[in-house]
Amino acid sequence: MSKQDGSDRQVSDDAVDSSTATILHVDLDSFFASVELLDRPDLVNRPVVVAGNSMRSVVTAANYPARKFGVRSAIPLSQALRLCPHAVVLPPHREKYTYYSRKVMAIFDDMTPLVERLGIDEAFLDVAGARGLLGSPAEIGRAIRQRVHDETRLTCSVGAASVKFVAKIASGRAKPDGLLVVPADRTLEFLHPLPVSQLRGVGAATEESLTSRGLRTIGDVAALGLPALQRAVGLAAGHKLHELANGRDPRRVTPGVAEKSAGHEVTFEVDVTDAEVLRRELLRQADAVAVRLRAGGWVGRTVVLKLRYSDFTTITRSRTIAEPTDLGRRIYEEVRSIYDGLGAHRSVRLIGVRVEQLSAKGDERASLWDDDAEWRLAEQAIDGVAEKFGRGSLRPASLIRPAGNLVNKGRLGDARQKPRAGD
Amino acid sequence: MKFQVNRDVFSEAVSFAVKLLPQRTTLPILSGVLIEASDAALTLSSFDYEVSAQTSIAADIQESGRVLVSGRLLADIASRLPNAPITMTTEGSRVTVSCGTANFTLLSMPVEEYPNLPQVSEQSGILSAEDFAAAVSQVAVAASRDDVTPVITGVQLEVSAGSLSLVATDRYRVAVRGIAWDSAGSDVDAATALVPARTLQEIGKTFGHSGSISVSIARSDERELIAFQSEKRTVTSLLIKGNFPPVRRLFPEIVDNFAVMNTAELVEAVRRVSLVLEREAALRFSFSVDGVKLEAVGSEQAQASESIDAFLTGGDMVVSLKPQFLLDGIGAVRTEFVRISFTKTDNPNKPGPVMITSQTSKDQAGADDYRYLLQPNLLLR
Numbered sequence: 001m002s003k004q005d006g007s008d009r010q011v012s013d014d015a016v017d018s019s020t021a022t023i024l025h026v027d028l029d030s031f032f033a034s035v036e037l038l039d040r041p042d043l044v045n046r047p048v049v050v051a052g053n054s055m056r057s058v059v060t061a062a063n064y065p066a067r068k069f070g071v072r073s074a075i076p077l078s079q080a081l082r083l084c085p086h087a088v089v090l091p092p093h094r095e096k097y098t099y100y101s102r103k104v105m106a107i108f109d110d111m112t113p114l115v116e117r118l119g120i121d122e123a124f125l126d127v128a129g130a131r132g133l134l135g136s137p138a139e140i141g142r143a144i145r146q147r148v149h150d151e152t153r154l155t156c157s158v159g160a161a162s163v164k165f166v167a168k169i170a171s172g173r174a175k176p177d178g179l180l181v182v183p184a185d186r187t188l189e190f191l192h193p194l195p196v197s198q199l200r201g202v203g204a205a206t207e208e209s210l211t212s213r214g215l216r217t218i219g220d221v222a223a224l225g226l227p228a229l230q231r232a233v234g235l236a237a238g239h240k241l242h243e244l245a246n247g248r249d250p251r252r253v254t255p256g257v258a259e260k261s262a263g264h265e266v267t268f269e270v271d272v273t274d275a276e277v278l279r280r281e282l283l284r285q286a287d288a289v290a291v292r293l294r295a296g297g298w299v300g301r302t303v304v305l306k307l308r309y310s311d312f313t314t315i316t317r318s319r320t321i322a323e324p325t326d327l328g329r330r331i332y333e334e335v336r337s338i339y340d341g342l343g344a345h346r347s348v349r350l351i352g353v354r355v356e357q358l359s360a361k362g363d364e365r366a367s368l369w370d371d372d373a374e375w376r377l378a379e380q381a382i383d384g385v386a387e388k389f390g391r392g393s394l395r396p397a398s399l400i401r402p403a404g405n406l407v408n409k410g411r412l413g414d415a416r417q418k419p420r421a422g423d
Numbered sequence: 424m425k426f427q428v429n430r431d432v433f434s435e436a437v438s439f440a441v442k443l444l445p446q447r448t449t450l451p452i453l454s455g456v457l458i459e460a461s462d463a464a465l466t467l468s469s470f471d472y473e474v475s476a477q478t479s480i481a482a483d484i485q486e487s488g489r490v491l492v493s494g495r496l497l498a499d500i501a502s503r504l505p506n507a508p509i510t511m512t513t514e515g516s517r518v519t520v521s522c523g524t525a526n527f528t529l530l531s532m533p534v535e536e537y538p539n540l541p542q543v544s545e546q547s548g549i550l551s552a553e554d555f556a557a558a559v560s561q562v563a564v565a566a567s568r569d570d571v572t573p574v575i576t577g578v579q580l581e582v583s584a585g586s587l588s589l590v591a592t593d594r595y596r597v598a599v600r601g602i603a604w605d606s607a608g609s610d611v612d613a614a615t616a617l618v619p620a621r622t623l624q625e626i627g628k629t630f631g632h633s634g635s636i637s638v639s640i641a642r643s644d645e646r647e648l649i650a651f652q653s654e655k656r657t658v659t660s661l662l663i664k665g666n667f668p669p670v671r672r673l674f675p676e677i678v679d680n681f682a683v684m685n686t687a688e689l690v691e692a693v694r695r696v697s698l699v700l701e702r703e704a705a706l707r708f709s710f711s712v713d714g715v716k717l718e719a720v721g722s723e724q725a726q727a728s729e730s731i732d733a734f735l736t737g738g739d740m741v742v743s744l745k746p747q748f749l750l751d752g753i754g755a756v757r758t759e760f761v762r763i764s765f766t767k768t769d770n771p772n773k774p775g776p777v778m779i780t781s782q783t784s785k786d787q788a789g790a791d792d793y794r795y796l797l798q799p800n801l802l803l804r
Contacts, residue, residue, distance in 0.1 A: 091771045095801045322572040323594070367594040368673055368776060368798045 005067035011178035018138035020184035021160035022128035023253060025167035026144060028104065028156045029176040031121035032061035035100050036090045038153055047087040051077045052377070058384035060092045064176055074384045097121075098297060098361055100152055107147050111140055116253045120297045122171075124164055126253035141179045162187060163249035165200045172198075187247035192219030199244050201237070209233055221245040262292045262300065265352025271310045273347040280398050282339060283332050285353040290328035293355060294383060299324035300355035303334040307342075308350035317342070323367065324359060329375040331355060424488025425512040426460045428480065430522060433465075433509050434501040436480045439656060440467040441494035443474045443625055455532050456494035458511070461487045468540055469494055472661075474622050475540045479655040491534040492518055500527055541659050543650040544641040547609050550587060552653060554602040556631030558589050559623050561755035561793055562600050566620035567593035574665035577617040580649075582640075584612060590670060591620060596748055597670045598755065600793040607637075614640050616649045617663040626651050626658050674796055675778065680737030681764035682710045683785050689761060690753055692717055692729045697746035699725035705743040705800040710735050710763075734785050740765045742777055743800040752779040752795035760785055774799045 012018075028034065032050050037043055047066035051057045059080050062071040069084035081087060101120045108115045111134060114126035127140050134140050141158035148156050155177040159170025162184035170190070174180035182190045196202050196210050196218055213232055215221050221229065222245035230238030243249070264285040272278055282305075293300060304318040317338045325331065335353050370376065440456045448454050448471055457468040465482035469475065490513050500520060501509075507523035513531065520527040559578070567575040579590040588601040606612050630636050633653040641648045647662040696717045697706055707718045715733040720726055742765070753761050760782035766775035776796045781789025 093772055093801075095772060320571050322569065366773065366798045366800045368592070368597065368670070368796065369594065369668070 006064050006176050007068075008173075009175065009178060010173040010180055012138065012174075012181040014138075016138060016181045017183055018136045018141075018160055018181040019131075020162050021137045021167075021181050022126060022131070023161055023164055023167045024125040024127055024137060024141055024144070025159045025161075025164070025171040026108065026123055026125065026141075026156050027159075027168075027171045027175070028121040028148075028154055030061055030063050030067075031100075031154070032092060032097055033063040033066075033090075034154050035096050036061075036093070037063065040088075040090065043088050043090075047071065047084050048090060049077070049080050049084075049087050050090050050092050051080070052381075053089070053091055058381060060384060062087075074386075094361075100154065101297065102360070103152055104148055104154070104156070107144060107151065110147075111144060114253045114255055116255060117296075119295055124167065124253045138179065138181050141181070145177075145179060163247065164251050164253065165244060165249045166191065166247060168200075169194065169198050188219075188222070191245070191247055192217060192222060194218050196221055199241060201240060201244075206233055206237065206241075218245050260358060261304075261354050261356040262289050262296070262298065262358065263304070263306075263352060263354030264288045265306060265350055265354075267308075267350045268348070271347040271349050272351075278339065278348060278351055279336055281351055282335050282353060283328075283398060285351075286332035286335060287328035289353055289355050290326055290331055290379065291383070291386070293326040293358070294361075294379075297361045298358040299326045299361045300331075301325075301357040301359070302355065303331055303338070304354040304356060305335045305338045306350070306352035306354065307339075307348055310347045310349050312349070314350075315342075318356070320357070324357070325355075325372070326361060327372050327375050327379055329379070330372050424458075424460050424490055425486040425510070426465060426482045426484045427508050427510045428465060428482040430501075430504055430506055430509050432480050433482075434498075434504070436465075436467050436478050437494075437498045437501045439478050439629060440469045440476050441498045442629065443471075443476050443622060443658065444469050444494050445471055452491065452532050452536055454494055455491040455537065456497055457489065457491050457534065457537055459489045460484045470538055470540050472538065473619075474661070475657075475659045477540060477657045488513060489534050490518055491532040491537050492529045493532070496529065541646070541648055541650075543652065543657060543659060544639050544648075545609065546607060546637045546652075547614065547640045548582065548587070548638050549605040549607045550602065550636045550638060552630050552633045552636045555587075555636055556627040557757070558600045558602050558793075559627035562589040562591045562598040563620045563624050563627075564591075564751045564755065565593060565596045565598035565795070566591035569593070573663055574617065574667060576620060577663040577667070578620050578623050579667040580616045580618060580640075582606075582612065582614045590667070592668065592670050595745075595798055596752065597673060597796040598752070598794070599671070599674075600791065614642070615667075616640050616642075616647075617665070617667055618649055618660055619663060622658070622660045629656070629658070670796075673776065674794060675764070675766040675776075678764040678766065678778065680740060680767075681762050682715060682733040682735045682740075683760050683762050683782050684715065684731060684733045686753060686756055686759060686761040688731050690750060692731050693746050693750055693753075696727045696729050699727045700746065703745070705745050706749070707741065707743050707802070710740045710742075710765075712739075737765070741802060742774060743802050744777065744797060745800065748797050749779075752797055755779075755793060755795060756781045756789070757791070758783050758789045762788065772801065774801065 033048055036050050045065060047069060048063045049059050049066050049071055050061040051059050057077045058074050059077055061073055066084055066087050071080045071084050097120055105117060108123050108125055112125050112127050112130045116124040127137050130140060137160045141160050145156055145158060148154055157171045157174040157176060158179045159167040159174060161167040161170055161182040166182050166187055170180040170182050194217060196215060197207050199218060209232060221241055226242045229242050301324045302318050302320045304316055306316045308314040319334050319338055321334055444454060453471045459466040463484060464479045466479045468477040504522040504525060509522045512519050516531050518529040518531050563578050566578055575592055581588045582604050585604055586601045587604040588599060590599050630653045637652040639650040648659055649662060650657060650659040696719045699719045707720060709716045710733055712735055714730050716728060716730045718728040758781040762780045762782040764778040768775035776798050779795040781791055781793055783789050
């Protein structure tokens, strides 16, 4: 894994031939922390962490001087201050992040219509068609970096490559404030020395399984050959890894059309009649939808419940709420109230939660009070923990079930908490 | 049924009776106006199960009776009739309206299916019509128009200790004003009623010049009803169910940072500068000892700014306000000057609300207790 503090930074010089590296990945450098520092230029060279003002908060972002002490996003603030006692703690201002994100995305839109937004602070750009007008990909990358800096005083890093995942790795290697071009014919030379964990889809478990076979670098994986790799990690994952290790990634840059809805649904393996089980599933899905909304910087105004009964009749019921939300608790309360209002239920085959009428977060008007203020804080904290420990490490108590019970996936009904000693 | 009536009196009565009828109704008979002729009076009524309106006028009744005809059509006809006495007669299901040289024949609707109007309970108190109309127009503008949250589409009326206060909010602003309440021998000196803002606005307009208004609040068994009566006119409305949010606590207790401006100058400047703003965008106000500077930023094609006099007490302040919301508040201040007060907040993601109050001179606060609280937008550099 990259050290995240810029100590192993790798950038291209001006002479690099970028004509084949037409996919750019642009990523703002420690975005939240950098935005906060715009108002506190005096702190730029000091370690700064962005976090809520309670010692139980988690770190939302850290600037590079703080990262040198091992401070990372999503670690508890108390731990961050143990690692770096003289760090300055600044409170987060989420509306400002949305504002700057939009300014930066507008710069990308000026370069090419093929912009695929990833969350609030990064995007893929396909600049193949822009070369005639704006110059080589490296020149476009430099122009983007210049304009972002001129118009926002923020810095970003750009990776340019012939395929998406390599561009993304390259921008990570160029951080902070750098540009790294990986021409098509040097893709393998760039990839192969990197650790396997840099490949998309290689999590802790796959990495463990690969390293236990002595496969430490991407080059090792490429050299192994497809059949052996598939024996090691399975057919589908093996095929995917083989493609990536050889620098192949067929995904195209797909402009992020404004999302119209975000939803989840599940078909039970065995139809469910227990209302409590269904409500728990609604809670789980509401949370999952809310996580997606927050990740994309959206809020939604209409909440939809979908039910398919055992006889395949399907109903959807929607409700519009007063203020657009990205909170799982609000979404859950609405779908649950719709569900409870439906009266007696037959047995349910499929249940789903969707949020529609999405708009960009930060567009909503400032209101005098917030009915969901406490839940908002709670869910922001959960997001912080999830960034560090993965989704699911913190969840509503009613969704906890014994570890290892994966057999009945999709059937939460079988998950009952066992009474523990002392209960 | 047969009667003769003065054209202006009739036209005014019909227009009062149909004014509160909904534009669309599921039951056609509810779009009707009920005309009842008996003894020496003509009574016109409308009712849609939520709101009722009733008025009595003098008429020369030749034959008593009841008839139900389309309210809007009758109102349109009555307002266009020539200046001559109107004669209305019924023959079976046909209603004939004759006036000078004009004749109309209308089909009557089944009067026996028309619901009974709600009974008005005992009087709870008396209001000055003029004060009430003014207070409604100042406060109702802040009520929400979004049916998603019905409870804030109403104006909350609160009676306590000789005063009636009106409160409305749409989450972005809160308007409050109190007027004198004369409990007039009734034992009602504490009550609340949440009345649809639209209905209240019509009542304010219709009753504004009638001297005094008698109010009845009935919160018994299933019915929650308010009635307003003045002269020979009565309007009743069902109350909105639910608890009005506790918005009064949002108002600051102590204000030591505020600016006083000439009301007309501020209105003019806000209207001018906001011309360049895009929809939903906010104006930036920078208050200092030198005055207040208004800036319209955020639009690519055009910017604008203007500075006007302001008398500042306390420290410099910068706030970002939606122009229409600000104008709704300033427009409700009926004094030559207006005071904008700033409140402090600990939340970095949310500026403290600003409060608008009246001010008769640059040093003298206004006599009324109208207060308008507005949430500023977050300041983006």
